Amino acid sequence: MRHYDQELPPVRDERLNIGDAYAGNACGLVDCSKSGCMIRNNRGFWQTVACQMALSLMMAATVENAAIVLHGAIGCGAQMHALGLASSRGKLVRGKTPGQPVWVSTNLKESDVIGGGEEKLRETIRYVDAEFRPEIIFVVVTCAPSIIGDNVEDVVRKTQDASAAEIVSIHCPGFRSRVVASAYDSFYHGLLRHISFEPEPYRDYRPPAPSDPQYELEVKKYEYIKNHTVNLWNATSIGPSDEDEVVRLLTALGLKVRIFAEYSNADEFRMVSQAGLNVSLCNVHDDYILKYLEEKYGIPYVIAGMPIGKAATRKWLISAAAHFGLEDEAGRLADYEERLLDDAIRPLLPGIRGKRVLLGGGVVRVGVEAAALSELGMDVIGVRAYHFDNNAESVYEDVAETLGETPVSVSNQAFELVNQIKEYRPDLLITHAGSHGIVAKLGVPSMQMFSPEKSYFGYNGLFAFLKNIAFALENPSYQKRLAMHVKQPYKDSWFEKDAFALVTEKIPKKI
């Protein structure tokens, strides 16, 4: 339980074999991960990407009735305006009260960097608690206080007693990991250390009296429901329609479903422990908390890929159902759903068959989407995973089976993407938000590899996904016209080189 007892969360680099630079194929990637060559890989040139702090903020911003104290200098919260808008929208579409979370920067100055920022943090927590009265105050700890050694946990402990809100620290300084997915662990570490996952009598439930003749029945009934309750673990990339789809499938098997941790509130968090099974929706999101919940509450968990595409959805569904002895029912449900889906997607398939598609984004999703689209006849010409860690190995063993010869890289770098697009001239990019402008300027149509506004999961999701692909392929005039007039920042010599020419060993060779 070692990481869980520590005040500070581990970064992915400490607890997993991790990497963010690789070029080869799926089979080689899995080998590289297993042999450890992945952690040696590096680059001689880097372009900026997201920060693990931004992803931590993104998650914290979704929690209902929460406020955020950003402990750092004033720039770190820069993206919160946009994240707050997105979370407000996410709350609205889930039937919760919309609204942007309050966030306050401790606004560290040079004198604080020298003299320490603890007093400012204390003052800010008190101010936010008294002024805005949130249920939870997330204290997001950035680079500067982490380097100067502010004892945030001590401040949190000492302000907690006088605070009406639960204070939850999230340690996510960007320098500690280049891998943004570390944010999931940082966020969950804060939750599991500072937030109660256990219901309280008379607040959350009325305990049955032992003298009640129905006592034993009541207890058994509760246990039955609890044991047939599944906690699903979401993420910002998973929209409400995707949540609805997986809830629909699990409910069809007679299971009760709760969704955590985004868009939950303190009352809902107290129900986390009241489940028979935790089910992940993505291998690299939540193993940290799922393992904790298994240790702490004995709740087993299932991590079985992402339910995108027919094969992956079937696998995910049967894996979750197996815990309840419902594999056969899940198989029959998948058969039935696939029959309906096949009829629905038949008219869409000719439009996408043989189209050359390059995919880039989160490691699990990009692999699962690539396999799904390949199954349906698209020509997957490359897969770009933003990072890699051992949690994704099983997914890439599947990818290796379907797409053995397809180039697979671990790259979140624009210069490599641009080089690949120039070389391969794909018909379509399916890629992570933030790169579509770059792709459009090269004259290639693209679509979102995830979007909380669109559907991807299960059977309804696959139909929507294919429809959106067909739509994206129609009329690429915007991209073509744009590309005629935009100059690339790279020298021509870069395009004569291999896209991954700057992937190097970890220790800089020269200097």
Add this chain to the structure above:
Amino acid sequence: MPSCVERPRSACALAGALAAMSALPGVVPIVHTALGCGGNLSGSFSLGAGYFGSGYCSGSSLPTSGITEREIVFGGADRLTEQIENTLDLIDAELFVVATGCMTEIIGDDAPSVVGEFEEAGKPVIAISTPSFLGDSYAGYEILLEGIFNYYLKPAPEEEKIPTLVNLFGIVPAYDPFFRGDLEEIARLLRALGLSVNTFFTPDQTYENILSAPKAGLNIVLSRIWGVDFAENFQERHGTPYWITDLPIGPEATDAFVIEAAEKTGISNENAKALIKNENEIYYGYFERGADVFMDSDFKFYSVVASNSNYAIPLTRYTERELGWVGLDTYVTDQLKDEQKEILKSAYLSGGPRAELLFETDASQISKAIVKRRPENRGQRYFDSVSPLFILGSALEKKTAADRGAQQLTVSFPAFNRMIVDRGYAGYRGGLHLFEDIVGSLVYPKG
């Protein structure tokens, strides 16, 4: 009241420098920080400044040293050297600017000495120091200007000086979200007076404009605060005098601006007056037709302005002088030192405004102050309520206005609820745009 800031309307110095460089032709940053700073900050202003977006080599194309824990412990100079070498190899630009962040400044990385080796080898690389704890994005804009114009550019020989060439400074890219339209309108007017103008940050400019800056006869600083120290240092290095003035919004302010600009540049008063006459004819040719909807629909308002130190005063002046609105409060939302506040106060009062000048960074405190200073009717039969109210502010004021039943238009950062392309509010054309946007927001619910 602690020194924390709620939902700050500006990011760090690095963000200000990056936003400015993303609009500066031929200049590419190399961000010396952890991998995420550039992404976090670019994401902020490429969305928050009216969807400013990313340009030539900004956004996720930004080169960065991407330092990790290893460099925090052992120093980031080697990584920075390698990154500069490969950036020079890969990226096509005239000038590279290494910009530091909090973590590399705290650990004491000496970026100037790393860059020095490249400079000695004749490579166009400079370093600027832009950690967040030293200043916000407005300060970052000025730090960048210092680096390029007062450090990198050599003074021009006296015989190469061009007295009719003018440099424009003070409007802060992205954090003044209308910077491009504003710069273009000011340049249009100055060009109409017969001057040549460097705006630097608009798409018509090239790296040649930057190189020609030391030859200019005058620097115009369209800000009472941002770029003033820089202009003083510029004068010291290049001998170019400067003129500090407010950004003129609408015909009255712009008339005065044109007269004074002509005076400062040796253009005859007749030329200035001819331009003013012509521009006013065009302005009122449009503006007079708006009188019907403006008056028939009772578009007279009490007004509150919440904007930065560049925009708050000109906007207040416009609403009071050109629209005849009754100004109540003018909130300046950037973080200022006391002496900077004093400068703004005296500039403000010289215009004889109705509204009171206040300094407040936090949206919730502005909202509170409006309610406190102008109580709402709590059911009294006779109550002199402040209504109708119009708030010119940022997207953060949208909720404030909705809570109060007021109208609102987003005119400052963050501006998430509108797209800003070549629109500006400066000058005559800008005055018309502002009128169009205000009335447009009022008639939008119709139909």
